[in-house]
Amino acid sequence: MSQAKEYRIFETEVWLPYRVAYGETWTRFFEGMKEQKLYGTQCRKCGRVLVPARSFCPRCFVDTSDWVEVSQTGNLQAFCYTNYRYYGQALDPPYVTALIRLDRTEVDFVHLIGGIDLTSVEAVSSRLAKGMRLHAVWEKVRQGHILDIKHFEPVE
């Protein structure tokens, strides 16, 4: 038998369905999103307001039972313009992911920026600047999902 010059490639794929528990705290957070509200929890020990809400403070390691509704407006901390594709990607590029410090919270909220011209990185960079004010824009129909907020937009 002659020696094959090319070895074979087996094209395979792993795809598995999951049912992932939100738990008490995140259930309440995402239920809040249905009502167009953003909730955080405050740590009694260090006083930080964490959003999305957490069941415990990662630093103090104590339960966080104090719920606060947080502002839907905040300052842009950093952003990135994504314009490439990968398998299983949650969104269709191009899109802008950003760190946003919502008012009176102590952590940055990760979400998308929209409502601006996304056709090129130049268009995006010229429109966005660190510290600029952004506010949440909600979907009309909400399901208790992080993308019930369509994106954040510059405050005019």
Place this chain on the structure above:
Amino acid sequence: MRRVAITEVAQISGPDSKDNFYDQAYRVTREVLDKAGLSRDEVGTIVSASTDVFHGGISCANAYYWESTGSFMKAGTRQDGESMFALHYAFMKILTGKYDTVLVVGLCKGSENPDNDAITQLIADPFYQRPVGLNETTAAAMQMHQYMEAYGATAEQCATVVEKNLGNALRNPYAHRRGCYSTEEVLASGSMCHPLTDLMCAPKSEGFIAMLLAAEDKAREITPQPVWIKGYGCALDTYFLGDRDLLAGQLPNAARRAYKMAGITDPAKEIDLVELCEPYAFQELLWCEQLGLCGRGEGGKLIASGKTRIDGDLPVNPSGGVLATNPYVSRGLQRVVEATLQIRGHAGEHQVRQQVNTAVCHGSTGFAGQCHAVAVIGR
């Protein structure tokens, strides 16, 4: 404390290969044993590093390559995610006195996997960070943004890292990506995730990395040039990207632990060479600062000075680093192999000009460096 040495190293590395994983794992293990002149039976035990999601869709990776890494009827074990963990665990196994030799193997066959970001998005929690597009690249892009804002580091300085490292890789036969690029070419290489350009992001590579560690007496039997493990440190940061200070991070903590163990008080003076993990170009500048090689915010100045070039006083990534070759899981251990070759004067065409007595090796995984591991090795 027992002294532990790296006695022999081997690597199979590049963009891809027609060989299968099972066989490549065997070949690299075989090579390191042959170099050490040991049979498989004479090896104490094996610690491997691999990650199921970077393992061609086969779960419980070390079950698959168990015998390929010489583990049959041995007490082999595995570390997940970061191959520097395997070095650390193997080091401790010798420190206890239970073993005199331990084989350390890091395995990743990037060519079989989907894009790195298709995988790293699975690091993100399913509820919050994943649906908004977070992965290792988007997290790094935001970190770069903050880095440039905070210290006035320029895109040109970040591009110089690419120019330097891919240039160094021209001399490294194990590199995946190499070339002579001007900073202008780097900056114009396509903006896949602004402010990162295409060439500022590491590729997806194969890296089968093996080394044999030994206790002092045994090490001296195996090689006239043992390279000692002098210090190790690691630190993990908090999870949610928004909770973290992306410019402070945990690398200073990991480095402090490694330096303390190695008795290093002035890293900028006492270290001769650095192999660090920079999947995104600007990270080399930030990590250099956090490893104490220059002041805070001075990473841009450091590279502009030429000191970190292959012929400089403190070469950083003379191998081309992770920008040239990025086998995600084994990239940390590959840094240790490269530093070992440099200390021995065995790095061939990419051997640095001056003698290397002490080298720092660094591994990093997770979004914007959530976890860092640092090893100090030397003569």
Place this chain on the structure above:
Amino acid sequence: MARPVGIIGVGQTQHGRREEMSYPDLVREAVLRALENCNLTPDDVDAVVTGTMPSMMEGIAMTQFYFADAVQAVGKPILKTETCGSVGVSIAHTAYYWVASGMADVILAVGHEKMFEGDSQATMVTVLEPYYQRSFLSGPPTAFSLQSQMWSNRFNIPEDKIREAATHISMLHHNSAFDNPYAHVKVRLSRDDVMNAPVIAYPIRLYDVCPNSDGACAVIFASEDKINHLGRKAAWVKGIGYRGEEYFIGDSDKVVWRAAIEAAKEAYDMAGISNPRKELNVAEVYNPFTYQEMIFYECFGFCDFGESPDLVLKGVFDRGGELPVSPSGGVLCTNPIGATGLIRVGEAALQILEQAGDRQIGGVKLALAHAMGGVVQLCGIMILGAHK
């Protein structure tokens, strides 16, 4: 050179279907209980070891990142040990080496799994490579069925005797689970329920098989200096052993099963044990399948090859027998895989520390914990003792 190492704290979740809780919170439940058990705070912990089954089980990659806060590892060194089903014992081994080497004094070891979030059977199939074994072996039941048939054929053990012994073991563990507040499956079964339950993979029937569980376990290991300083009682690590054989199931003998035999021998030698059935007071054997549990008895030297069904039926391994096995109800009643092996270690420690509540065996001085993983391939052992 190796420093003595002891276990001073154990915490585990209520195992079962925990849909009311997110995965990080579930992990934290075990961590909090372990710290509370030995009255330590996260600041007292030098470093953390975590581990789990494959990422595909819950769809999250490299969970050490996700759980950094839940296990309070922020700013600390970490190791992430993964060895398939044997991972729980491998985590314990890692914690042992970390303390024994002198690089840390207090290690928090955490194993976890939330199996109701994924499809465990589909995940297990991905342990097999896609070229060959994945087409034939539909996960663990197939492999264990093959193994048990080879065993009964080898020693000419009559099928009805094995069925009786398997039924005895199943009833024993299902009854014990009622004494364990953390156990998952709590059902009172009649002999007839077990004997004639539906066949899963011949000859294995429904109640011969472990469940899927959500759960986590945390165990705190400390150095002798630290234990003395705290003035604590400890369950001392007396022996460890681990062995693995080829990935391809047809490559090695799974009846006179060298990986199990030699892993146990390594641990016995280190602990100075020559007659395990006499010297051990309790054993937490990793027993996802009743048939396989009997093969382990033989490989671990609890009895001769082919002899275990007779001894099972005589009650040697019952709660009041010569060597009680799995008084916790074992894996047969609780199986959050990434935690399962560490639960064995934790349960063995609780027996030594006399904190096992209603499942306590009297006067335990020496206890064995075990886990198995891979394609009927990897075995890990840890032996704990009341005295250093």
